[in-house]
Amino acid sequence: MLHSDLCIIGAGSGGLSVAAGAVQMGASVVLVEKHLMGGDCLNTGCVPSKALLAAAHAAQEVRSSARFGVNGHEPTIDFAKVHAHVHGVIAAIAPHDSIERFEGLGVTVIQGAARFTGPQEVEAAGQRIRARRFVVATGSAAALPPVPGLGEVPYLTNETIFGLTERPDHLLVLGGGPIGVEMAQAFRRLGAAVTLVERAAILPKDEPEAVAILRTALLHEGIALHEGAEVLGARRADNGVQLELRGADAPVVRGTHLLVAAGRRPNTAGLGLETAGIEATPRGITVDARLRSSNRRVFAIGDVAGGPQFTHIAGYHAGIVIRNALFGLPAKVDYAALPWVTYADPELAHVGLTEAAAREAGHEVSTLSQPLSGNDRAQAEGRTEGLAKVVLGRRGRILGATIVAPRAGEMIGVWGLAIQQGLKIGAIASSLAPYPTMSETSKRAAGSFYTPTLFGPRTRRLVGLVQRLLP
Known part of the structure; x- marks a missing residue:
């Protein structure tokens, strides 16, 4: 049995921030991660997407430089080197999130899936951990919308798209949120044909006049947008994928690859939340303004807490939890300046x-x-x-x-x-x-x-x- 002041489940940006802060303030910390240190942000989210966007921006600068009197031309894209650039950026940042660094700080790192076995106890990799406080920071994963046939066709998500070493000929993007819009523009600028399908309007949480400017830019770059389009079904078509639409300009769109970017689901499966008396819904773990779950010894932060799904929110949550768990201060979240x-x-x-x-x-x-x-x-x-x-x-x-x-x-x-x-x-x-x-x-x-x-x-x-x- 390991005893600690704090046990953190999940080594993404939020979990790492809590672990680093708490251990350097004198708390004993156990950190459990079943997959990759750095979580979604480093490996399949913010970092690789921004690295890909940087490559796409460089291509567009070459393509559009003629307006300055510079020899603008269609650039040659070596997509294997783009892939190498993306993973080189991940590799450069990874040591900061590594097991070695956190063990050097004094954190006990356990590699394995964590499961609550009681209100104050977790089991992971054959090791039992009893802690004064727990922090669930397991993040979220891409959700599959209820489209008939979608589970039977090959598709990409943010977890797999950055593994491509060859550029798609025609990328279908299902979902017009930030991920869908960013990836649609990036792959278009890198030479792929791109079609984006969105059930409502792209970026629905933003100011409409601001979205209109970005929409015009996407259309100008040759992205085919189908907004207000319901996807009736998905099926294989030749060597690619076909989506059947209702309410769009075209009843059918076809592509060689499909990216699903239609929302996220919290990673709560297998945690044994019920055993610990932790209430949850399909949106995530239910928390109060102090990020405490129904089990007051257990906090939840980041995407799994059911609130705004941004990396910087996970970091913000980390500060709230440290003040509550380490100092007993009644710090609360405030999203007024989100x-x-x-x-x-x-x-x-x-x-x-x-x-x-x-x-x-x-x-x-x-x-x-x-x-x-x-x-x-x-x-x-x-x-x-x-x-x-x-x-x-x-x-x-x-x-x-x-x-x-x-x-x-x-x-x-x-x-x-x-x-x-x-x-x-x-x-x-x-x-x-x-x-x-x-x-x-x-x-x-x-x-x-x-x-x-x-x-x-x-x-x-x-x-x-x-x-x-x-x-």
């Missing part, structure tokens, strides 16, 4: 509430918008398709912001900080942004809040009066 980014080109970044969500929550809403075409840096780089939109409550309180622009994910942070600190729009309007940068778009959007007053008749009368009084 950011997310779709890493397409242009990037679509958001934080806080959308306009629709703010109205639904009962806020007195006003909005500000600034097109990227008014930004000098955007004009210099020939990247003028985009915007910044800000959602405000009463008295200029910032509720949310959306940016569509190159590297929008790098620009959204200032709005998240403003929301987190309860700042009003004047804080951004009065900030000093370097010139020329894309970030000036945010400042100009904020400044437009004051335009009606600043350049209105009252100000004109005031200036006239002051000018007459000044010597």
Whole structure:
């Protein structure tokens, strides 16, 4: 029997963050992982997808450089080398998440599947572990939508698509969320024909006017989009896959490969949650605002906790759990400044509430918008398709912001900080942004809040009066 202060199940980004923080603060920690250290993010998610997107961006730069007077041409893609680049990036980051590093920090790492055998005990790889507190950080996996025949055709998910060493001739993408959109654009830029099928509209959680800009970019690059399309069935067709559609421009679409990116399911199977008195639903483990399950000794973080499914949320959850489990502080989650980014080109970044969500929550809403075409840096780089939109409550309180622009994910942070600190729009309007940068778009959007007053008749009368009084 192993005894520890903390036992963590799952060595993804959330579990590793808790383990590293807790052991360095003096807690005894056991970490259990049945598959790969680093979890989904390192091996099949954020890291390989962004590495693939980087390769796709390089190809597009060659293809589109003629507008600058540079010899633009269709690039030659060596997909085996693209694959090597993606896995080289994983290999470069892997030591930071390795068993050796965490054992060096003082964590006891057990490789095996964990299963609760009681409210305070877990068994893994023949080893029993009793701990004061447990953290379930097992993440999620790609979910298969209920499409007739889908389980009988070859398909890819995020867990397998980065293993391809040959480029698909024609990639069908089922699902228009961030994963589907990013992979559709990446493979199109790397030379594949791409068809994306979405039951509703792509990126439904984002501001519609922002999505419209990205949709135009995808169509311009030659991606076939079928939105509002119900998939009636899937079957093999020659050496590929065929999807039968209803509500789309075409009743049938065919491709050589199929990527399923239509949602995620929490990894709870085999954990023995019932034995430990841990309540769960198909969405994940039920937790309170302190991330405690129905068994108060057991916390759940990241995707398996049934909330927002982002790597940075798992890291945020880790901090909440450390404060609760190690220090007994009643720290609670607060998603008011939750950011997310779709890493397409242009990037679509958001934080806080959308306009629709703010109205639904009962806020007195006003909005500000600034097109990227008014930004000098955007004009210099020939990247003028985009915007910044800000959602405000009463008295200029910032509720949310959306940016569509190159590297929008790098620009959204200032709005998240403003929301987190309860700042009003004047804080951004009065900030000093370097010139020329894309970030000036945010400042100009904020400044437009004051335009009606600043350049209105009252100000004109005031200036006239002051000018007459000044010597």
